[in-house]
Amino acid sequence: MKKISLFLSMALTIFATTFVSCGDEPVTPDDPNNPENQANYDVYSFSETLNYNSTKTSTASAFSASSRQSVPATSASADFCVGKQSQYGVFVCSPNASLLSQCYDANGISFSSSKSTKIQNLGDVDVKDYQDVKTMEGLTVSSSYLDGKQSLGVGVNQLSNGQAIAFETSDGCKGVAKMSFSKLTQAVTITGYVAVPKNASH
DSSP states (O other): OHHHHHHHHHHHHHHHHHSOOOSSOOSSOOOTTSGGGGSSEEEEEEEEEEEOOTTOTTTOEEEETTTTEEEETTOTTOOEEEEEETTTEEEEEOTTOHHHHHHHHHTTOOOOOOOOEEEEEEESOOGGGGOSHHHHHTOOOOOOBGGGOGGGOBEEOOOOTTOEEEEEETTSOEEEEEEEEETTTTEEEEEEEEEEETTSOO
16 A cells, blocks of 8 residues: 555655646756756747837836846846837837937937847747847847837837847847837737846846
């Protein structure tokens, strides 16, 4: 009887450790012998919706790479923001982009940020190609400028629906995000992967 009880106990333990709730777990397989687990990053998937109405700071949102969450555009943890301007259309930019502050200023809202994020248009790529740790670790992001003008700040404003961006934050996170725009709701759904340095808080 003791042997049966011991066997059942071991079986339940194996079952419990196999089907643990994932929550916000890294994409990388949890195998200590996997070379990817010896990398300097953990890779996470994300899917968030960002509003780009810059007439109200309460409704405009940004993306925080380390937490993989949507945050207020004015948040200190914002890594890239989305905005809209009649001349340049919808744009994705670094929080310190002057075009973003101009949009808020035009609506009587004081906005400024010193946080810098590199952003590059990757075009029509499959973001799933970037879920591998080694690929993300080797990702190099070259900054693009809004409308090609350095004075407007880092960002892209010629994105087509479904295209992707690459980004690299000031605290070392690197990622790719597919952009799906909804003109009706003035929002963009971003889906992709972000590599967070293992020494960072997440």
